[in-house]
Amino acid sequence: MKWWVTVAVVMTAVSIAEAAETGQPRTIDLQIRSDARVPTHILRDSQDVVTQIFATAGLIVRWTDTAPQFTVTIVPQVLGYARASSSVMGVARRSPDGLTVQVFFRQVQDFARTYRVDLSTILAHVIAHEVGHLLLPGGAHSPTGLMQAGWDRALASKAVRDSLTFTEAEASRMRASR
Numbered sequence: 001m002k003w004w005v006t007v008a009v010v011m012t013a014v015s016i017a018e019a020a021e022t023g024q025p026r027t028i029d030l031q032i033r034s035d036a037r038v039p040t041h042i043l044r045d046s047q048d049v050v051t052q053i054f055a056t057a058g059l060i061v062r063w064t065d066t067a068p069q070f071t072v073t074i075v076p077q078v079l080g081y082a083r084a085s086s087s088v089m090g091v092a093r094r095s096p097d098g099l100t101v102q103v104f105f106r107q108v109q110d111f112a113r114t115y116r117v118d119l120s121t122i123l124a125h126v127i128a129h130e131v132g133h134l135l136l137p138g139g140a141h142s143p144t145g146l147m148q149a150g151w152d153r154a155l156a157s158k159a160v161r162d163s164l165t166f167t168e169a170e171a172s173r174m175r176a177s178r
Contacts, residue, residue: 026175027060030131031068036076036105042120043074049124050131052162053146057171070099070134072127077106087111089126089151092133101130115156125159132166135174142167 030050034043051061078088089111090103103126112119129146133139141149145167148155158164166174 025058025060027062028054028131028135029062029064029067029069030072031065031070032063032072032074032127034074034105036074038074038105038123042123045120046124046127049121050127053124053128053165054131057166058175059171068098070101070131072101072103072131074103074105074123076104078104087151090130092130092139094134099134101127101134103127103130111151111156115153117156117160121159122156125164128166132170132174135177136170137173137177142170145170 032043032047047063051063054061087107088104089107090101093100093102103123105123108123108126109119112122125146132147136147141147146164147166147170155164165171
């Protein structure tokens, strides 16, 4: 992880910790599981970026293996879609078993390779996007920001520059929803 990302995460964590004392920010509990062969450092770096994305939106992410609010499972490739080469990189589901996200690792790898961007950064943004669907009332896509439906080179570039975030309206709705 780059030193400036570490500094940003630490600074954000301090701000969030101070805000938590007043009872303001919402905390979301995430669990991550990998059924794909994702290197440990990629998962760890992705978790750090996911934490930062939600911190920017004013939410605290707590990674846990017990009683998660959301379970994120990274699977090798698209399951249940018409073709394995689908551009779909993830899906969010509400089921009797809970709120789950599936991320299709092969598609995330292909996207990162195509646009020559850091894999852990793109993986993190896909995770945040899918969790966003579960946190946002209606779960709709947006014409701007992280919740855009169509991902391209410009979006990949924003992700690498740490400027691909939830819009302020989305962040506000996520903070308000329970």
